[in-house]
Amino acid sequence: MDCAHAKEEFSALLDGELTPEDRAAIEAHLAECSECLRDLDGMKRVDVRYRQLAPLKAPEGLEHRVRAATQRGIRIRTTRALSPLRVWPLLASAASLALVIGAIAWTLHTPRTASFKLAESFEKAGQAKTAPAPATSDLALDAAKESGEVKLKSARREAPAEAAPAQPASAAAQPSPAAASSPGAEAMTLSPSKAPAAPKEAAPPIAIGEAAATAGIEHAKPKSVAPVAHDEFDSRGKISGDNAARSAPETPPPSSGLAKESLAQPDRASEAEMNAPTRVSDQPLSTIADSIAPGIASDKGGETKQTQAEAKAPLPMAQVAPVMTPPAAPTAQVIARKGEGVRSAPRADREENAQSSFLAGATGTRAAPSAAKPEAPRKADAATEATKKTVAGRTFELRDGVWIQQGYELGAATPTKVLRESRVLKGLTAKYTELPAILDLGDRVIVRLGDQWYRVEPPDTKPR
Amino acid sequence: MVLLREARGRSDVGLLDECRNGDPSAFDELVRRHKDRIYNVLYRFLGNREDALDVSQEVFVRAYRGVAGFRGGAQVYTWLYSIAANLARNRLRDSGRKGRNMSTSLEALETAAPGVAQLASADSADSPRAVAEQHETDALLQRCLDELPDHYRMTFVLRTVEDLSYEEIADVMGCPVGTVKSRLNQARALLRDRLRELGVL
Structure with missing residues (x-):
């Protein structure tokens, strides 16, 4: 055996991966070649050196980050290669279907001219929905889909009873409470003491509807992870019971927080869109059409969508309303789900901008509210959600x-x-x-x- | 918590089955079992803590979403390693930051490897000087590792640091055993020559 051949086998020799014959041949060569012996010895030292390196422990936060990214079905943006293709079409179709049904129900219960224009707007919104958007997780998708389906059914069922002119949008708003009473949502009934006050006298129909709409959205989302969340929080004795399910553990590090929010956006946005048409009850039709159109134009999905929507918003972007608000101002809360412009809005603006946030929400085709029957406090109870800013x-x-x-x-x-x-x-x-x-x-x-x-x-x- | 305790007695494959059956706590246990080795191999491959943490997270998120795709015959840890190897290569390629870890200063490496510091300081017999020297050597070893071509580096880390067999490495890297063998030989020879140059060997 010559030196070149021998050197090719050093590594295998060290690892005991050679056949007895090959091993014997190399050893014979080494006995008479000091240079090869020296090289082999050097390799051995390399291994010794690297095996001495202290094994590192994963940082404490890793487990938590993984749990947050998986159990709530949210993808964290550090992943570059995740493919959204698998889930998005399903999400889009569920949302579009809901919109179409909503439009039909709406048509049945609105004065003729209004319903025509609205249906047209909804169609546009539905088309916009099919644009690609960043990934949402399977969990989020399932939740969104289910939620959408539930809403459709109940929209059919409840529509005829909601023809009162004062609440033209209530037919479409009904689905949300219905979603809250679906099997998954039942498991998560919220503690009444912590829910916002029921919308009654003073609250404008818009705000009421929004609360109800949010209820449906929120319940649909985390139910698949509810048992885990329970376990987690109960064990720590901080948050227990059904609220724990809602606020499932998720505290990703700042580096991924932003991206995660934006990735979480599409499912929420789409659900909001399902209810979008219902919000228009108090708005002049021209305003509605204006507010919907830019949303369509900018609906390219994900962060881009958000940014553009904000740029085109006719009024200042408003706020994320805390769902679990203190009793002081519960009814006028507008659930404008997270977004760039949303995060930094000071609290004082929140109530003042209820109206503008509606427009902004419609523009971005997200966070759209709907009107609901005021005599349904349970529906408003369910209007709780984890929100980020x-x-x-x-x-x-x-x-x-x-x-x-x-x-x-x-x-x-x-x-x-x-x-x-x-x-x-x-x-x-x-x-x-x-x-x-x-x-x-x-x-x-x-x-x-x-x-x-x-x-x-x-x-x-x-x-x- | 009961679920978590039970999970500790199960095999990796059993945990994956549980996870498939809808028990997320089983996956938590898998993460606990493997996070250190995945993080360690990624740190050695990527050369810095931030990337190692990010990609470690990606690995487990990928695994969670791909639980159904796990081949029954494979070991769970080799499956995780293969996800890690792919994502780590993507990370280097996408970020174009190959130069980043290579240019890492010794000082930065020391602060990026607190595990080393803790281990060294745990031995009270070591003088501060000896500890500092150890840090320096460790950082140097990491730098030499960073200089290796990606495939050589991953192969070497899996073999020498993680102690995988040739077959397992072939499985992780998706290449023939012969390729593993030749890459390992090359990697060791390059490291030997480099460390000799630097006077470490």
């Missing part, structure tokens, strides 16, 4: 009425409680200039300042 570069998620900064793990650290209006909070506000914007998120906020977690509470409440 990014403020001062941090992402917050609304859970159980509390805006929680991403990265905060339930049970992992006990946040320092700070009351609003307190001297401590003032001190913190002076020190951390980003804090006021964060506190605008809502009454209750869990936020990290320096290396400490703080839980900001209204002065007159007990810890939840």
Whole structure:
């Protein structure tokens, strides 16, 4: 055996992968070739060196990130190669079907001219829906699809009873509560004490409808993971019962938060679209048509869609309304599901911009509300959802009425409680200039300042 | 929690079955079992912690979504390694950041490998100087690894760091055993020559 041949086999020799014959031949060569012996020895040392490298442990956050990305069916943007092709067509068809049925129901119960124009608008919206959009997960898809189907059925069923001119949109709004009473949603009935007040006298029909619409959407989404969420939160003793299912654990790190939100968008947007037409009850038709058209033009899916929709919005983009709002202003909440323009909207704008957010929602073909029967408080109860906002570069998620900064793990650290209006909070506000914007998120906020977690509470409440 | 406890007694394949049957806690257990080795191999391959963490997450998300596609005959960990190898190569290709890990400073590598620091400092007999030297050597070894061609590097890491057999590596990399053998030989020879140059061997 010559040197070149021998050198090709060194590695296999070291790994014991040679046949006895080959091994004997090489050893014979090595006995008389000091250079090869030296090279082989060098290889051996290479292995020794690298085997001595300390094995690294995965960072603590990995498990959590994986769980968040899988159990809630949300894809995290760090993945470049995920293919959305598989799920999107199904999602689109479910949404389109819902729109068509909604339009039919609408036609039956609206004054002639109005319904004609609206149906036309809905058709356009339906066409826009078929544009490609970023991936949504299988779970999200299933949920969206189911939700859509449930809504269709109930739209048929309930439509005839809803012909009152004062609420022309209610036929299409009915499906949401119906979805909430589907088997999956039943398992997640929300604690009434934490639900927003039932829409009654003062609330405009728009807001009521939105609450109801959101109920249907929200319930459809997380039900497939509800049991896990239960287990997780119960064990930590922080959030238990059915609310845990809604606020399933998901605290991805900031790096992926934004992308995830945008990826989560399509399923929500499409569901909102199903209800979109119903929102128009109080709007002049011309306004409706205007607001729908840009949405169609910009409906290219995903982030692009959002951005363009915002650019074209005739009025300022508004807000994500916390679903678990304190009783102070529950009825006028508008659920404009997350979006770029949504995140930084200060809380004070929320109520004021209810109207504009409607338009913005319709423009972006998302977050569209619908009117519902005011005498259905249970439907409004179900209008709870986890919502996200990014403020001062941090992402917050609304859970159980509390805006929680991403990265905060339930049970992992006990946040320092700070009351609003307190001297401590003032001190913190002076020190951390980003804090006021964060506190605008809502009454209750869990936020990290320096290396400490703080839980900001209204002065007159007990810890939840 | 009961489910989680039960999961610990099951085989990887059993856990995958459970996962297919709709028990997400089974997948959590799989992640717990394999996250360190997946992270470690990705760190050695990609050369930095951020990418290793990102791709590790991708690996498990992919696996979760591809549970149905798992071939019964294979080992779960080789399946995970193969996902990791593909995604890691994609990461390098897409980001065009091949140069990034190669240009990693020794200092950055040290801070990026806290596991090394912890292990070294756990041994109280080691002087701070010895610890620092160890860090430096480890960083140097990683840099030399970074310089290897991708296929050589992955093959070498799977063999020497992760201790997979030639057959398993062939399975992970989707290539014949003969290719594994020749790549390993090349990788070791390149590393030997480079470390000699640097005076480490």
